[in-house]
Amino acid sequence: MSRGSRLSPSRYLRLSSPRRREADDGASLPPHRMRSGGETDESFIAVGDQLVDLLTENAGLCADSRVLEIGCGYGRLAHALRRHGFVGTYLGIDALKPQVRWCTRRLGGDGFRFRHVDIANERYNPEGRVAVHDLELGDARFDVIVAINLFTHMWPDDVLTHLRVVARSLALDGRAAATFFLLDHERQDAEGDQFAPRMPFERQPGCRYESADDPLHRVGYEPKWLVLKGAEAGLVPAGSPLFGAWPEPPVGRQRQPDHQDLLVFNRLEDALRRR
Numbered sequence: 001m002s003r004g005s006r007l008s009p010s011r012y013l014r015l016s017s018p019r020r021r022e023a024d025d026g027a028s029l030p031p032h033r034m035r036s037g038g039e040t041d042e043s044f045i046a047v048g049d050q051l052v053d054l055l056t057e058n059a060g061l062c063a064d065s066r067v068l069e070i071g072c073g074y075g076r077l078a079h080a081l082r083r084h085g086f087v088g089t090y091l092g093i094d095a096l097k098p099q100v101r102w103c104t105r106r107l108g109g110d111g112f113r114f115r116h117v118d119i120a121n122e123r124y125n126p127e128g129r130v131a132v133h134d135l136e137l138g139d140a141r142f143d144v145i146v147a148i149n150l151f152t153h154m155w156p157d158d159v160l161t162h163l164r165v166v167a168r169s170l171a172l173d174g175r176a177a178a179t180f181f182l183l184d185h186e187r188q189d190a191e192g193d194q195f196a197p198r199m200p201f202e203r204q205p206g207c208r209y210e211s212a213d214d215p216l217h218r219v220g221y222e223p224k225w226l227v228l229k230g231a232e233a234g235l236v237p238a239g240s241p242l243f244g245a246w247p248e249p250p251v252g253r254q255r256q257p258d259h260q261d262l263l264v265f266n267r268l269e270d271a272l273r274r275r
């Protein structure tokens with residue numbers, strides 16, 4: 001396989017169940033008790049396939065990329081990469097031990113690694129002993145860094161610290177793809193004030209959240225806050241955001257299949273070098 005080759009399309013959904021298990025190459029599906037929101041097998045597979053397509057089209061993901069996923073959960077992306085014939089290296093880190101243990105056992109090996117980081121997160125790991133700024137990934141460099149559904153559960157200081165870690169760990173010309181609930185004023189202008197009812201609470205300027213009872217359940221950011229903090233961390237957007245379905249994207253703007261919005265970043269120094 002030549003460097004930078006494309007991943008092959010997944011045949012998984014077209015196979016009947018016993019054949020799926022064979023095609024799985026030993027990588028069975030995560031137990032239902034581990035899944036969020038009672039996710040079905042079909043959704044686990046379909047969303048994973050969409051993610052691979054999205055990252056291929058927008059973040060330069062190739063069959064032999066070096067990938068880091070922060071907040072890998074129960075392995076949706078890793079499972080999908082395996083189904084697509086990925087032959088690069090993948091490191092998934094997460095604050096939840098059982099998820100990491102399952103991923104290691106069922107999806108580890110052949111370039112796939114998973115690491116538990118006892119990182120503090122008020123919602124997912126309140127007893128965590130590692131502060132975000134102490135997250136240590138060594139000198140490893142990654143072509144693609146992914147954070148899906150991670151910053152949507154994080155306060156501003158932690159987002160900024162993660163963006164710094166991301167900027168430090170990206171390879172030359174690498175890309176970082178992250179999902180957000182973007183509080184985009186263009187969207188607001190086109191469709192009326194949709195954010196106040198959806199995200200009624202302000203944490204600080206540029207950051208709002210949905211629920212007083214579970215504040216980290218859904219946290220939203222203004223794109224201009226993210227651009228500013230990205231630049232502080234050493235990252236610049238690689239293009240316009242791809243809007244998800246929460247609420248509706250502005251008329252005529254591109255929409256991505258997931259319900260969250262996607263932002264892709266480059267390293268600031270790469271962008272300056274290219275000018």
Ligand SMILES: C[S@@+](CC[C@H](N)C(=O)[O-])C[C@H]1O[C@@H](n2cnc3c(N)ncnc32)[C@H](O)[C@@H]1O
Pocket residue numbers: 070071072073074075076093094095096099117119120121124132147148149150153
């Ligand atoms: C909503 S889940 C998303 C999981 C996965 N990305 C997906 O889309 O299926 C968020 C995950 O991020 C993990 N997490 C939260 N903060 C983290 C951090 N600072 N570092 C690594 N993982 C973190 C949580 O343990 C949880 O598994």
